[in-house]
Amino acid sequence: MRKKDGKWFYIFISPWLIGFLGLTLGPILFSIYMSFTNWDLFQSPEFIGIDNYKMLLTDDPIFWKSVGNTFFYALISIPLGMSISLWIAYYLNKKIKGITFFRILFYLPSVVPVVASSLLFIHLLAPTEGLINQALAIFGIEGPAWLLDPNWVKPALILMSLWGVGGGVVLLLAGMKGIPQELYEAAAIDGAKSTQSFFHITFPMLTPVIFFNLVTGMIGALQTFAQVFIVTAGGPDNSSQMVVPYLFQNAFQFYKMGYASAIAWVLFIIIMALTLVVFRSSALWVHYEEGKANE
Numbered sequence: 001m002r003k004k005d006g007k008w009f010y011i012f013i014s015p016w017l018i019g020f021l022g023l024t025l026g027p028i029l030f031s032i033y034m035s036f037t038n039w040d041l042f043q044s045p046e047f048i049g050i051d052n053y054k055m056l057l058t059d060d061p062i063f064w065k066s067v068g069n070t071f072f073y074a075l076i077s078i079p080l081g082m083s084i085s086l087w088i089a090y091y092l093n094k095k096i097k098g099i100t101f102f103r104i105l106f107y108l109p110s111v112v113p114v115v116a117s118s119l120l121f122i123h124l125l126a127p128t129e130g131l132i133n134q135a136l137a138i139f140g141i142e143g144p145a146w147l148l149d150p151n152w153v154k155p156a157l158i159l160m161s162l163w164g165v166g167g168g169v170v171l172l173l174a175g176m177k178g179i180p181q182e183l184y185e186a187a188a189i190d191g192a193k194s195t196q197s198f199f200h201i202t203f204p205m206l207t208p209v210i211f212f213n214l215v216t217g218m219i220g221a222l223q224t225f226a227q228v229f230i231v232t233a234g235g236p237d238n239s240s241q242m243v244v245p246y247l248f249q250n251a252f253q254f255y256k257m258g259y260a261s262a263i264a265w266v267l268f269i270i271i272m273a274l275t276l277v278v279f280r281s282s283a284l285w286v287h288y289e290e291g292k293a294n295e
Contacts, residue, residue, distance in 0.1 A: 035261035052262035074221035089172035110166035150239035
């Protein structure tokens, strides 16, 4: 009976196992090999050792500029987006009439396809006819040429990133719903104000959700692609170029598949290192329930 159950087990997981080997593990191993080759997709790969990595790390200023742009984008967009999502979730947790409508309203932008939202922001950020600059003109402010100015293109992309904070808001709101009301009642009896209750009850109890949002937000920001590819194409003068769009250009525009694979693995190492740092630091600021912490 145990052998029969074992056979059925492998039969049922075989679709997933075939997909994993053929569509995940296989391409991963193949890309590792490709990163040590010179391959243009048309001729046989030529093994060149670590030359791709040498050129990438020592003789490619565009790569390092894209890394700097990516980190600039991540270091500002992640804290800003998390702060705004926490602020929105706090007020959406109020028990007032019609609050469900506003919850839906704030969540809807996060389900809009990235292509559609990118095309929308191209029109919103247009230098003369864009709605944002027209709104600034009402107050006598001359808006910048957002997507055409090297000094303003990265802030424009950061502004675009705030469009999708609704996903984080939903998670934070769910976390707030799980906080026992007895804690707030006890704090009110002790004379705590709403601000004190937020920083001593709400925020500590939400740190597991904040930790999740931080990790997923960091990984997503470091892999930003569609917004840059659609809205700016890395311009002007590579001032908005980021790592993944630069990887795409090398792979499918310049046909340097081996070099693009090397970029992918350097990015993987960067993301893995930063993720490990965040996980290591979580013991200092993430507070779990006592039962879960002892497991």
